[in-house]
Amino acid sequence: MTTIATNLQQVRGRIAQACAAAGRAPDSVSLLAVSKTFGAESVVQATAAGQRAFGENYIQEGVAKIAAVGRACAPALQWHCIGPIQSNKTRLVAEHFDWAHTVDRFKTAERLSAQRPDHLPPLQICIQVSIDGGPTKSGVAPADTLELVRAVAKLPRLRVRGLMSIPDHAPDFEAQLAKHTSARRLFDQILALGEPGLEGFDTLSMGMTADLEAAIQAGSTLVRVGTGIFGGRTYPAP
Numbered sequence: 682m683t684t685i686a687t688n689l690q691q692v693r694g695r696i697a698q699a700c701a702a703a704g705r706a707p708d709s710v711s712l713l714a715v716s717k718t719f720g721a722e723s724v725v726q727a728t729a730a731g732q733r734a735f736g737e738n739y740i741q742e743g744v745a746k747i748a749a750v751g752r753a754c755a756p757a758l759q760w761h762c763i764g765p766i767q768s769n770k771t772r773l774v775a776e777h778f779d780w781a782h783t784v785d786r787f788k789t790a791e792r793l794s795a796q797r798p799d800h801l802p803p804l805q806i807c808i809q810v811s812i813d814g815g816p817t818k819s820g821v822a823p824a825d826t827l828e829l830v831r832a833v834a835k836l837p838r839l840r841v842r843g844l845m846s847i848p849d850h851a852p853d854f855e856a857q858l859a860k861h862t863s864a865r866r867l868f869d870q871i872l873a874l875g876e877p878g879l880e881g882f883d884t885l886s887m888g889m890t891a892d893l894e895a896a897i898q899a900g901s902t903l904v905r906v907g908t909g910i911f912g913g914r915t916y917p918a919p
């Protein structure tokens with residue numbers, strides 16, 4: 682087995698174990714393989730080991746990789762944009778990705794909706810929430826999240842799927858759990874409203890290599906794992 686296949690098996694094992702510890706069904710958490718800084722050949726290796734969903738942070742790197750892998754790899758893959766989306770990059774995201782996890786302003790969402798090609802299904806959106814951040818961090822403030830979710834839900838070419846968060850590093854499991862639980866509470870509050878346009882609100886994107894157990898305990902439905910699958914990132918991305 683390649684290292685990537687072995688790593689994937691280990692990460693799937695961690696997810697299964699965390700689900701068991703939390704009393705959750707093993708298929709209630711999906712795995713997003715974060716392939717940023719790694720080449721198309723790494724993605725192809727992961728697909729050979731059964732992985733279908735990939736996350737990219739840097740839009741241009743992601744678009745080039747999607748094209749390269751598309752030629753190399755027959756089965757349909759799902760591509761998630763998980764990096765900051767500047768206004769001049771919305772068109773690339775709308776045309777090439779299936780999901781965007783990092784929408785934190787209405788203006789970005791408006792552009793993504795306007796630029797989403799008609800022949801593609803709606804772009805699947807998570808609203809990024811700054812659960813512990815100051816004003817300089819990406820993500821909408823918890824108090825402003827519902828208003829943004831409602832506004833984005835009205836845009837025709839987008840589908841709001843849930844919330845995403847990247848909490849600051851926390852030293853131990855309990856501290857990680859506390860942060861992820863704040864995001865879970867916000868998610869539950871919005872879900873409980875049962876509003877029109879939020880029928881597809883089912884995704885809580887949180888947890889990475891270092892804290893996926895705590896995220897799953899708190900209710901994550903999608904963990905974003907890079908290092909645990911592809912290894913350490915050795916060169917800085919653009």
Ligand SMILES: *Cc1c(COP(=O)(O)O)cnc(C)c1O
Nearest residue numbers: 715738763889890905906907908
């Ligand atoms: C890089 C990145 C990840 C993956 O981080 P690892 O610690 O390598 O698992 C997940 N989410 C986002 C938003 C990232 O930028």
